[in-house]
Each structure stands twice: as structure tokens, then as C-alpha cells.
Amino acid sequence: xxxxxxxxxxxxxxxxxxxxxxxxxxxxxxxxxxxxxxxxxxxxxxxxxxxxxxxxxxxxxxxxxxxxxxxxxxxxxxxxxxxxxxxxxxxxxxxxxxxxxxxxxxxxxxxxxxxxxxxxxxxxxxxxxxxxxxxxxxxxxxxxxxxxxxxxxxxxxxxxxxxxxxxxxxxxxxxxxxxxxxxxxxxxxxxxxxxxxxxxxxxxxxxxxxxxxxxxxxxxxxxxxxxxxxxxxxxxxxxxxxxxxxxxxxxxxxxxxxxxxxxxxxxxxxxxxxxxxxxxxxxxxxxxxxxxxxxxxxxxxxxxxxxxxxxxxxx
Numbered sequence: 001x002x003x004x005x006x007x008x009x010x011x012x013x014x015x016x017x018x019x020x021x022x023x024x025x026x027x028x029x030x031x032x033x034x035x036x037x038x039x040x041x042x043x044x045x046x047x048x049x050x051x052x053x054x055x056x057x058x059x060x061x062x063x064x065x066x067x068x069x070x071x072x073x074x075x076x077x078x079x080x081x082x083x084x085x086x087x088x089x090x091x092x093x094x095x096x097x098x099x100x101x102x103x104x105x106x107x108x109x110x111x112x113x114x115x116x117x118x119x120x121x122x123x124x125x126x127x128x129x130x131x132x133x134x135x136x137x138x139x140x141x142x143x144x145x146x147x148x149x150x151x152x153x154x155x156x157x158x159x160x161x162x163x164x165x166x167x168x169x170x171x172x173x174x175x176x177x178x179x180x181x182x183x184x185x186x187x188x189x190x191x192x193x194x195x196x197x198x199x200x201x202x203x204x205x206x207x208x209x210x211x212x213x214x215x216x217x218x219x220x221x222x223x224x225x226x227x228x229x230x231x232x233x234x235x236x237x238x239x240x241x242x243x244x245x246x247x248x249x250x251x252x253x254x255x256x257x258x259x260x261x262x263x264x265x266x267x268x269x270x271x272x273x274x275x276x277x278x279x280x281x282x283x284x285x286x287x288x289x290x291x292x293x294x295x296x297x298x299x300x301x302x303x304x305x306x307x308x309x310x311x312x313x314x315x
Contacts, residue, residue, distance in 0.1 A: 022056060022058075022059075026055065026056060027055070027059065028043040028046075028052040028055050028059065028060075030043075030046050030047060030050060030052055032047055032050065034047070034049075034081075035047065035077055035081075037070075037073050037074060037077060038070075039067065039069045039070045039072075039073045039222070039227065040067075040069070040070075040222070040229075041060075041066055041067055041069075041070040042059070042060025042061050042062065043055070043059065043060050044060060044061065044062045044063070044064075044066075045066055045070065045074065045166060045167070048074060048166065048167050063163040063166075064161075064163075065161045065166070065169075065170065066166055066167075067222050067223075067225075068101050068102050068105075068222060068223060068224065068225030069101075069222035069225055069226065069227060069229065071101055071167055071225060072099060072100075072101035072225035072226065072227055073227050074167050075101060075104075075167065076094050076097070076099060076227065077094075078167075080094060087254065088252055088253075088254035088262050088264065091252045091254075092252050092264055092292060094227070095227060095228060095250065095252065096218070096228055096290045097132065097227075097228075098132045098133040098134050098137075098218050098219055098220070098226055098227075098228050099131065099132055099225070099226065099227070100131055100132060100133055100140070100143070100220065100224045100225055100226055101224070101225025101226075102143075102147050102223065102224045102225045103129065103131040103132075103143060103224070103225075104131060104225070105171055105173060105225075106147070106156075106173040107126060107129060107131060107143065108173075109172075109173030109174075109175050110126055110143075110146070110173065110175075110180070110184065111123055111126050111127045112175050113173075113175040113176075113177075113180065113181065113184070114126065114184060116175065117181060117184070117185075119184065119185070119188065121188075121198055122142060122184060122187075122188045122198055125138065125139045125142055125198045125199045126139050126142065126143060128199070129142075129143060132218075133202060133218055133219055133220040133224065133226050133228075133230075134202065134203075134218045135201065135202055135203030135206075135216040135217065135218045135288060136201050136202070136203060137201065137202045137218075138199040138200070138201055138202075139198075139199060140202040140220075141191070141196070141200055141202050141205055141206070141239060141240075142187060142188065142191060142198050142199075143224075144202075144220060144221075144224060145187040145190055145191065146180075146183050146184050146186075146187035146188075147183075147223060147224060148221070148223060149179075149182075149183035149186060149187060150177070150179055150180050150183045151223050152179075153177055153179030153180060153183075154179075155174055155176075155177045155178065155179060155180075156170075156173070156174055156177050156179065156180060157169075157170035157171060157172055157173065157174060158171075158172035158173070158174050159171045159172040190236075193236070194236050194237045194238070194239070195237060196237075196239055200239075201216075202216075202218065203216025203217065203218065203288075204216065204239070205238065205239025205240055206218075206230070206232055206239060206240040206243075207240075207241065208242055208243050208269075208284060209241070209242065210275075210280060210281035210284065211275055211280075211281075213281065215281065215284050215285055215288050216288050217230060217232070217243055217287070217288060218230070218288070218290075219246060219247060228246075228247055229245075229246040229247055230243055230246040230247060231243065231244050231245045231246050232244060246268075247268050247287075248267070248268055248269065249265070249266070249267055249268075250265065250266045250268065251263065251264065251265045251266075251295070252264045252265075252292075253295075259298065260297050260298040260301060261295070261297055263294070263295030263297065264292035264293065264294060264295065265292065265293050265295045266283055266286060266287055266292055266293060267283045268283065268284060268287040269283075269284060270282055270283045270284045271283065
């Protein structure tokens, strides 16, 4: 579009406050009493029981493959609702469970493929992996480096995407995938060349630095289907080092009938950039340990806060 021509300037739709935005009536809205979710994906599957369709393409796509992170969140909600409703504690556990939906879909098939290739140690490591990206998970690093290499493979799944079953497709890992076989060999070779044990705990090689302290960080990329999104810089010989993007401010809120919301929060990178501050790394350590801060809203809650200090300002 030619920005020097007035005919190419953004139009102004009726009911909007400025040019270049859509009429509010053209945005997707979904109100439900059970649940809605979104994991940095389009509006389409906010609830799979009521897909939102018919909206302008610029807002998001429809009837297309969802990210494994989106599918992971939907599966986790479905699993929890299959057992009971949600409590605040249930939601905290879901957020930091670090389930790898890619692992749930493909780890077993990858082990069978690996055994067929007679690769030895990588097969044993992946067979023992717990399927999560926790700081102590052994095999998570190997699976991560392997899986990132497979994401563009055309032959990865035997059952392709089906718009009528978007939460469960594509699926059925193809143990004959040449791309996956090559990726597994390359991932194992990469770790060995970096002198990183194939079964190294993830947190030994995915961490942030705070002064001389290395704080292990769990979680992983959306390609792994992990709700607790973490992206870090890969450094040969060290693994993932500094986290660059991902979970930042996290909160879980429930309401139990009184005037005070029941709240847990976390600022994953802590609240101060000053290395001399006690708040430089305190919440980052909590994040590493899957611990939370209690949000205090009502006077009686605030009065119970450890280390409470009251400063009165007089005019």
C-alpha cells in the first residue's frame, strides 16, 4: 500500500474511536459458565465446545492446527474437569506442572524409533524421562533439543489435523519419520559435543544468573506443548542459559464468597533490577521452587503480612 496516497490511509469504521480499527461488533466474544482459555493463539478454540467462527482474518485464524501449547492447556483443563472442578490450588498446580504435551504424544513412539535405530543411551534416557520440563527432569533437555528440530517435518504424524477434532489432531507419532530420526541423532550429538550428559537435569542447563548465583528454571517452549512458557538462549557447552522471554507476571485468583479474593501471584524475574536489593532475585527463587506470594487485599490480610511496615505521611 502506498502511504503517500490518501486512498490508502486507514478508514474509520462507525462506532470506533480512531481510524484503522474494526467496529467493536466485529470482535469475537464468548461468555460461558464452565471455562474459556487462551494460550497466545487465536480466539477460535477459546472453548472447543463452542468454536468462534466467521470473524475477520486479521484477528486470527480458524479451522487450522493449534499450537501444542494451546492443546496442552485444553487437555489439562479437560483432565482436571474430568476429576473435579477447579480450586485455587488446582490451578496453581496446572500452571507449574510443566507437562510436555509433545512428550505425551511422541515420547513413547520416539523411544520405539530409537530402539529400532539401535542408538542405545538416548533410548534409555528418553524411556526414563518423566514427561515434564521440571528443573530436575532427566531427559527433558535431550527431548527438547530433539523436538525443536522436528517441528517443520511433513512426515511427523500418521493422523493429520482434522478441524472437527482440533484438540486431538494431529497425532500418532510416525516412527518411520526420516526427519525425526535425523533430529534425534543430531540432538544426542549436540549434547555430547557440548559435554552435557544426555540425562542431565534440565535445571543444570536452563537457568538465570543473579550475581554469582545460578537459579534453575523449569518450563519450555510452546513447541513442546508446555503451558509455562520459557525461552532461553542456547549456549554450546552450557545448554540453555539466560531466559529471554516467557512467564513473567503470573497470578491465580479464586473467590470464596467473602469480599477478599483468594490470590497467589509471582513476578518471575523479581521486582528489582538493583543487585543490592533484597528483591533482586527473591521471586525468581520462588519461581524456581514453584512457590507463590500471597496477594493481600483486605485490611486483616495486610495486617498479617510478614515484615509489615507502616509509614504515615502527614501534610
